[in-house]
Amino acid sequence: MRLSRSLIPTLKETPAEAQIVSHRLMLRAGLIRQQSAGIYAWLPAGLRVLHNIANIVREEQARAGSQEILMPTIQSAELWRESGRYDAYGPEMLRIRDRHDREMLYGPTNEEMLTAIMRDSVQSYRDLPQMLYQIQWKFRDEVRPRFGVLRGREFYMKDGYSFDLDYEGAVESYRRMMLAYMRTFKRMGVRAVPMRADTGPIGGNLSHEFHILAPTGESGVFYDSSFETIELGDDAYDYEARADLDAFFDRMTSLYAATDEKHDEAAWAKVPEDRRREGRGIEVGQIFYFGTKYSQAMNFTVVGPDGARLHPEMGSYGIGVSRLTGAIIEASHDEAGIIWPDAIAPFRASILNLRQGDQVTDALCERIYDALGRDALYDDREARAGEKFADADLMGHPWQVIVGPRGAAKGQVELKHRRTGERAELDIESALAKVR
């Protein structure tokens, strides 16, 4: 994209309402604009990040054998009355009435809906196990939305659901998702720590939250410092080998890590003193096993191998896709702005034209822009070099291709790596080879 023709409204000043760095930087880098409390519009560069995150989630869900579906955001109240959660869910649920005065709601999650779809679709044990997910907008009427997209009211979530014949199968699904989640977060360039967690309104008795460690995290966390160094998502494990799933799960859960709600002083005391860490975490995902809570409540049964009916065992698995855009900035920024991990950056490179109007410089910029295609943001504005440098650092793309008249005359550019600050004078082909 050409910056002179794009809607990426960067700001020099920090908006007063933004209290944490990711909220400030997302506004200043022109990624989002608030429309009402906890509800945001995603501008072109912000939407590219959101799609990059969602696509990594998609690829890793596919690898784990989960099928993508898409369910509606608007749900009927009676569906939630079947499970008893319509009243239990409380004021976070946005309740609405349609023109025929039917009670509807904007879905905060979809356990009931997918259980009803499965109830209407499968009758035999041969149709299980199934693992399905969607990436869809949710609404939770948070009493105090804050910190930008970290705690919004309308937010983008991957929510997955597993259906198994028995407890053993449900445990395998849970462990499959543990591996998929750790691989997913690793690919996004962040370290997320799996922590034992409470289950809250979703239910069940087994749950882990995945936390990115960041000083602005809302959750207090206690963890073994080994999590700062061990390999968190390596590819050595095979989803089709139960022993691999068990080995990975044991490795991830044998080290101590718990949110403050689940912190256990006795277990904590067994962690060698020099390895005990306390900190703050941002919850970017949570997985739950809750057995037959929904299949019982909604009378979803299949005919088992012996002809008797059984209630499938379920779990659900969420990732905060829109929250991750902010959480990753909390974990990866400096005083100049965002430092995007390569895999999710809105663009791979900013092209900075330092002498707009100079024919040789313009021509070289166009050549580089053509070569990099949609992965580049070409700053072709009539603006001073200093402004272009500041905006490129603020927007945080991994590479900056800096084109000035002296270098252009020699067919050279200056290449800057945003994360390390390293600079090099290179000919075009060498520079393009590094950026691609």
Ligand SMILES: Nc1ncnc2c1ncn2[C@@H]1O[C@H](COS(=O)(=O)NC(=O)[C@@H](N)CS)[C@@H](O)[C@H]1O
């Ligand atoms: N208000 C919010 N704003 C942004 N992200 C949120 C918000 N509430 C939850 N999330 C994200 O959504 C993830 C999943 O939400 S959850 O409540 O833990 N789990 C569920 O809803 C399950 N039904 C998953 S299928 C959380 O880990 C968090 O990263």
